[in-house]
Amino acid sequence: xxxxxxxxxxxxxxxxxxxxxxxxxxxxxxxxxxxxxxxxxxxxxxxxxxxxxxxxxxxxxxxxxxxxxxxxxxxxxxxxxxxxxxxxxxxxxxxxxxxxxxxxxxxxxxxxxxxxxxxxxxxxxxxxxxxxxxxxxxxxxxxxxxxxxxxxxxxxxxxxxxxxxxxxxxxxxxxxxxxxxxxxxxxxxxxxxxxxxxxxxxxxxxxxxxxxxxxxxxxxxxxxxxxxxxxxxxxxxxxxxxxxxxxxxxxxxxxxxxxxxxxxxxxxxxxxxxxxxxxxxxxxxxxxxxxxxxxxxxxxxxxxxxxxxxxxxxxxxxxxxxxxxxxxxxxxxxxxxxxxxxxxxxxxxxxxxxxxxxxxxxxxxxxxxxxxxxxxxxxxxxxxxxxxxxxxxxxxxxxxxxxxxxxxxxxxxxxxxxxxxxxxxxxxxxxxxxxxxxxxxxxxxxxxxxxxxxxxxxxxxxxxxxxxxxxxxxxxxxxxxxxxxxxxxxxxxxxxxxxxxxxxx
Amino acid sequence: xxxxxxxxxxxxxxxxxxxxxxxxxxxxxxxxxxxxxxxxxxxxxxxxxxxxxxxxxxxxxxxxxxxxxxxxxxxxxxxxxxxxxxxxxxxxxxxxxxxxxxxxxxxxxxxxxxxxxxxxxxxxxxxxxxxxxxxxxxxxxxxxxxxxxxxxxxxxxxxxxxxxxxxxxxxxxxxxxxxxxxxxxxxxxxxxxxxxxxxxxxxxxxxxxxxxxxxxxxxxxxxxxxxxxxxxxxxxxxxxxxxxxxxxxxxxxxxxxxxxxxxxxxxxxxxxxxxxxxxxxxxxxxxxxxxxxxxxxxxxxxxxxxxxxxxxxxxxxxxxxxxxxxxxxxxxxxxxxxxxxxxxxxxxxxxxxxxxxxxxxxxxxxxxxxxxxxxxxxxxxxxxxxxxxxxxxxxxxxxxxxxxxxxxxxxxxxxxxxxxxxxxxxxxxxxxxxxxxxxxxxxxxxxxxxxxxxxxxxxxx
Numbered sequence: 001x002x003x004x005x006x007x008x009x010x011x012x013x014x015x016x017x018x019x020x021x022x023x024x025x026x027x028x029x030x031x032x033x034x035x036x037x038x039x040x041x042x043x044x045x046x047x048x049x050x051x052x053x054x055x056x057x058x059x060x061x062x063x064x065x066x067x068x069x070x071x072x073x074x075x076x077x078x079x080x081x082x083x084x085x086x087x088x089x090x091x092x093x094x095x096x097x098x099x100x101x102x103x104x105x106x107x108x109x110x111x112x113x114x115x116x117x118x119x120x121x122x123x124x125x126x127x128x129x130x131x132x133x134x135x136x137x138x139x140x141x142x143x144x145x146x147x148x149x150x151x152x153x154x155x156x157x158x159x160x161x162x163x164x165x166x167x168x169x170x171x172x173x174x175x176x177x178x179x180x181x182x183x184x185x186x187x188x189x190x191x192x193x194x195x196x197x198x199x200x201x202x203x204x205x206x207x208x209x210x211x212x213x214x215x216x217x218x219x220x221x222x223x224x225x226x227x228x229x230x231x232x233x234x235x236x237x238x239x240x241x242x243x244x245x246x247x248x249x250x251x252x253x254x255x256x257x258x259x260x261x262x263x264x265x266x267x268x269x270x271x272x273x274x275x276x277x278x279x280x281x282x283x284x285x286x287x288x289x290x291x292x293x294x295x296x297x298x299x300x301x302x303x304x305x306x307x308x309x310x311x312x313x314x315x316x317x318x319x320x321x322x323x324x325x326x327x328x329x330x331x332x333x334x335x336x337x338x339x340x341x342x343x344x345x346x347x348x349x350x351x352x353x354x355x356x357x358x359x360x361x362x363x364x365x366x367x368x369x370x371x372x373x374x375x376x377x378x379x380x381x382x383x384x385x386x387x388x389x390x391x392x393x394x395x396x397x398x399x400x401x402x403x404x405x406x407x408x409x410x411x412x413x414x415x416x417x418x419x420x421x422x423x424x425x426x427x428x429x430x431x432x433x434x435x436x437x438x439x440x441x442x443x444x445x446x447x448x449x450x451x452x453x454x455x456x457x458x459x460x461x462x463x464x465x466x467x468x469x470x471x472x473x474x475x476x477x478x479x480x481x482x483x484x485x486x487x488x489x490x491x492x493x494x495x496x497x498x499x500x501x502x503x504x505x
Numbered sequence: 506x507x508x509x510x511x512x513x514x515x516x517x518x519x520x521x522x523x524x525x526x527x528x529x530x531x532x533x534x535x536x537x538x539x540x541x542x543x544x545x546x547x548x549x550x551x552x553x554x555x556x557x558x559x560x561x562x563x564x565x566x567x568x569x570x571x572x573x574x575x576x577x578x579x580x581x582x583x584x585x586x587x588x589x590x591x592x593x594x595x596x597x598x599x600x601x602x603x604x605x606x607x608x609x610x611x612x613x614x615x616x617x618x619x620x621x622x623x624x625x626x627x628x629x630x631x632x633x634x635x636x637x638x639x640x641x642x643x644x645x646x647x648x649x650x651x652x653x654x655x656x657x658x659x660x661x662x663x664x665x666x667x668x669x670x671x672x673x674x675x676x677x678x679x680x681x682x683x684x685x686x687x688x689x690x691x692x693x694x695x696x697x698x699x700x701x702x703x704x705x706x707x708x709x710x711x712x713x714x715x716x717x718x719x720x721x722x723x724x725x726x727x728x729x730x731x732x733x734x735x736x737x738x739x740x741x742x743x744x745x746x747x748x749x750x751x752x753x754x755x756x757x758x759x760x761x762x763x764x765x766x767x768x769x770x771x772x773x774x775x776x777x778x779x780x781x782x783x784x785x786x787x788x789x790x791x792x793x794x795x796x797x798x799x800x801x802x803x804x805x806x807x808x809x810x811x812x813x814x815x816x817x818x819x820x821x822x823x824x825x826x827x828x829x830x831x832x833x834x835x836x837x838x839x840x841x842x843x844x845x846x847x848x849x850x851x852x853x854x855x856x857x858x859x860x861x862x863x864x865x866x867x868x869x870x871x872x873x874x875x876x877x878x879x880x881x882x883x884x885x886x887x888x889x890x891x892x893x894x895x896x897x898x899x900x901x902x903x904x905x906x907x908x909x910x911x912x913x914x915x916x917x918x919x920x921x922x923x924x925x926x927x928x929x930x931x932x933x934x935x936x937x938x939x940x941x942x943x944x945x946x947x948x949x950x951x952x953x954x955x956x957x958x959x960x961x962x963x964x965x966x
Contacts, residue, residue: 005614010617010620012620012623012624012627013624013628013853013857014624014627021860023858023859023860023862023863024591024858024859024860024863025863026859026863026866026867026870026945027870027945028866028870029870029948029949030870030873030874030876030877030949031873032873033873033874033876033877033880034869034870034872034873034876036873036876037869037872037873037875037876037896038758038869038872040876040896041729041758041759041872041896042731044734044760045729045731045733045759045760046758046759046760047756047757047758047759047760047761047865048760048764049634049760049761049764050631051631051632051756051757051861051864051865052628052631052861053628053631053632053856053857053859053860053861053864054857054860054861055860055861055862055863056857056858056860058593058858061593061854061857061858062593062596062597064857065597065600065621065850065854066597066600067617068616068617068618068620068621069597069600069602069603069617069618070602070617071615071616071617071618071620072602072603072606072609072614072615072616072617072618073602073606073614073615074601074602074603074604074605074606074607075601075605075606076601076602076605077601077602077605080606080607082607082610085607087607089510090604090605091510093558093561093562095599095604097561097562097565099595100569101574102569102570102572102574103569103572103782103783104780104781104782105574105579105587105780105781106572106574106781106782106783107579107581107585107586107587107781107783107923108583108585108781108783108784109581109582109583109925109926110573110579110581110923110925111914111915111918111925113573113918114572114573114918114923115572115573115783116571116572117568117569117570117571117572118569118572118783120568120571121568121569128550128551131548131549131550132548132550134544143643143644143647143785143786143845144643144841144842144843144844145842145843146830146840146841146842146843147643147647147840147841149840150682150840153685154681154684154685157684157685158684173835178831179829179830179831179832179833179834179837179842180830180831180840180842182830182834182835183830183833183834183835183837183839183840184840185835186835186836186837186840187654187682187685187686187839187840188684188685189684189685189686189687190685192834192835229537230535230537230538232537232538232539234539234542235539235541235542258535258538259548260544260547260548261535261538261543261544262535262538262542262543262544263542263544266542266544267542275843277843283604283605284605284606284607284608284843285603285604285606285845285846285847285848286603286604286606286607286608286609286615286618286622286846286847286850287606287607287608287609287618287622287640287806287843287844287845287846287847288608288641288643288786288788288843288844288845288846288847288848289643289785289786289788289843289844289845289846289847289848290843291786305681326681326684327677327678327680327681327684328646328674328677328678328681329647329678329681329682330643330644330646330647330678330785331584331644331645331646331672331674331675331677331678331784332585332674332783332784332785333783333784333785334784334785335643335782335785335786336782336783336784336785336786337782337783337785337786338786344561344565346550346551347551347552347556347561347564347565348510348551348555348556348558348561349508349510349551349555350548350550350551350552350553350554350555350556351506351547351548351550351551351553351554351555352506352508352511352555353548353550353551354506354547354548355506355507355508355511355514356511358531358534359511359513359514359519361531361534361535362513362519362522362523362526362531362534363513363522365526365534366522366525366526369525369526370525385537386533386534386535386536386537388534410611411611411613414611414613414614419607419611419614420610420611422610425831439511439513439514440510440511440512441512441513442512442513443512443513443518443521443522471613471614474613474614474616475613475614475616475617476613476616476813476818476820477613477813477814477816477818478613478813478814479612479613479811479812479813479814479820479821479822480811480812480813480814480815481811481822481824483811483812484809484810484811484822484824485809485824485825489811490796490809490824490825491809491810491811492623492626492637492807492808492809492824493623493626493627493630493631493636493637493638494623494624494627495627495630495631495636496810497810
């Protein structure tokens with residue numbers, strides 16, 4: 001399928017400015033009061049500096065942003081097989097219903113009696129997510145997955161503190177973990193202890209034993225892990241951690257492949273975070289907003305952030321009565337609109353959620369089976385193991401033999417109208433492509449992706465420069481990241497860019 | 506259970522995929538999971554079976570019909586207020602190339618999204634008077650927490666002074682986020698006459714251990730901190746960093762905090778074309794006035810302009826990613842990955858739709874209405890402004906002369922008028938007080954009606 005991305009010579013918004021234009025109309029109903037009030041504003045507080053916002057007519061604004069949107073790419077345009085990102089299709093009914101003013105115009109400080117509908121949705125989500133994870137209660141307050149991890153780590157910190165175990169200051173994190181795990185641990189004040197991955201692609205249990213101590217606060221693990229491999233030793237791992245009076249944290253970014261098949265709570269985890277914008281189909285918004293949830297076992301419910309939603313059999317209430325709460329991690333109650341979208345998604349599928357896991361795993365292994373056969377491609381770790389939601393291949397051999405890197409291959413995928421997967425992650429695999437097609441891709445598209453890889457690899461051996469000069473069908477050719485990041489040429493705003501341009505001329 | 510959201514769920518397609526794998530049962534793919542932990546029953550979620558689209562629509566409508574909106578535009582304040590969301594913003598944010606995209610890791614195929622975020626950063630940097638604004642945090646409260654953590658890292662100090670006029674939920678968030686880093690959050694008193702930060706209390710608490718002083722203007726009571734410049738200067742005398750939270754809607758009328766000397770600025774885009782959303786999502790604004798030391802510690806994504814390799818075509822890409830968690834792991838400046846890009850784009854669309862003229866007029870429109878509300882309350886005499894002498898923007902603290910605020914709020918709500926929150930929720934001593942918020946949505950007759958109903962409920966003046 002030939003692909004040419006739109007390419008508009010769209011100026012930066014400051015360059016289309018024209019002061020003769022009529023902008024969005026604001027009323028002058030209170031003109032007298034305005035002049036009275038303005039006379040009370042001390043000169044030192046009044047805006048004296050220039051406001052550099054262009055004054056455009058409505059049609060210019062609309063065209064500008066629509067043209068920019070045409071130079072962007074999302075799941076509604078084509079597959080986005082980014083590993084660990086679970087870029088599934090976002091059903092349109094979820095979008096439409098969640099944009100109802102009876103959701104979007106609700107004020108967070110409205111009386112609880114006036115918002116029983118949204119509280120009911122949140123309450124049901126707390127119940128459903130508890131059921132899905134095998135936990136006892138959830139908080140929907142974390143605005144994203146990483147915020148959920150941070151909450152989990154803070155819960156561990158406070159739990160050990162309350163039990164007089166302030167010595168428990170070490171968080172064990174596998175090398176292959178998502179980068180947010182060690183970052184969240186550090187933010188919660190833990191020292192991060194790394195453990196390696198064994199050749200079978202699972203956590204190295206002997207290494208785990210060797211770092212366990214009385215200072216161990218907990219383990220952060222995702223299962224299936226970032227190689228897409230299920231940690232079959234999970235029972236032994238959780239027994240080891242619990243034997244040290246430490247807690248098990250489940251990173252839910254990879255839940256999609258085991259939905260309804262096996263639950264973190266049954267694996268021995270005590271705390272779980274979920275990314276509603278991955279597993280439960282809320283869109284990613286070009287980077288956000290997401291929505292997180294943190295779910296815990298009985299003994300930890302009192303530590304959850306407040307408020308959570310309670311139900312007394314008659315009405316729904318915001319509950320602040322959690323005695324050991326870590327406090328608020330965000331104001332208000334979480335990212336409610338994505339929560340509502342995920343509610344509609346789960347309500348629609350119900351028990352068919354298990355189908356999500358089964359087909360996403362089937363799709364993963366199908367694509368993996370096709371890619372691992374390709375020249376220059378290897379499948380490091382656990383060669384004979386099935387993957388779950390995602391898999392990781394290495395282009396190390398391709399690079400050695402042709403000079404074509406994982407990044408070059410990624411850019412060549414763009415040229416074929418496909419988004420590239422996650423590259424150079426996990427760090428334990430060289431020249432990695434981490435691929436997750438999810439359950440929402442058709443067989444035809446998966447075949448297309450496999451075919452694209454085949455063509456690119458073949459081209460790499462025949463004419464490596466052709467691959468290295470990609471992309472050419474996207475709005476721009478390959479960008480210079482050195483110029484972008486160099487302190488002298490860095491331009492994070494239009495001001496910087498203008499200054500650089502002035503220097504050049 | 507086949508479903509049309511899962512294209513390969515039909516038995517025939519599954520069979521074809523399984524043939525490639527040499528298996529005859531999908532469950533074979535799960536044979537590495539210990540049998541004793543497998544879930545041997547269906548999940549009990551949803552409503553027992555998959556629903557049709559018209560079925561779920563009906564069910565959803567039944568549930569949300571239990572939500573009630575007030576008959577006039579909402580007068581509820583507390584950091585976020587009801588504002589008008591222009592159709593243009595909704596139209597742009599419903600473009601699927603934007604809202605179904607991931608983080609623009611592959612820059613060449615995401616130039617439009619990257620340019621929109623670059624424009625957001627540039628517009629916000631100018632609005633707040635700072636050098637650099639990142640590509641967004643989750644919301645104003647978490648942007649505040651990240652600002653405080655950043656200041657503590659840069660200054661290698663653990664104490665942070667926070668004015669008690671800052672939104673109480675932001676202060677709660679600073680406490681929770683600061684717990685892990687061992688930060689000491691110390692409140693600075695509010696002057697009970699003006700509703701502003703008490704300068705003498707601030708002076709008495711400032712010392713060499715203070716990493717940052719955090720203030721909000723207009724503050725939680727809607728009062729403009731008129732001594733902002735003095736507060737910033739005092740902060741700098743102790744080589745501490747000044748963090749100022751401000752509402753972007755004020756900045757067409759009031760001087761940008763960055764231009765008054767703030768080192769770090771924070772805010773929230775709610776109101777800039779972003780709806781209330783029952784509190785979220787929104788996007789947090791975080792900006793810095795230094796492109797060296799603070800930049801190295803800046804959390805979150807940053808977009809930069811660049812050019813094509815060996816060419817001179819303009820392009821955009823994420824920059825300085827070595828600060829971020831996927832590379833720096835436990836040494837990263839934050840754990841943030843997903844942010845609020847879509848709301849950031851929405852705010853950029855809103856700002857360009859209004860232009861500098863519109864933003865100034867909007868600020869004035871809100872300022873004028875706030876002034877009118879205060880005048881009407883003073884002349885009616887039933888409910889007095891908490892700080893009648895001070896300059897307010899958008900929100901006003903109101904006292905009901907001994908009448909329980911929760912009861913007053915409920916009485917108004919039963920008449921279709923929403924005010925709040927009751928200040929007793931945050932300050933025990935203010936049991937008969939509430940916030941009232943006015944925005945461009947309020948016509949004169951709405952404010953008149955509010956005052957009349959207050960007279961009725963509170964028993965005349």
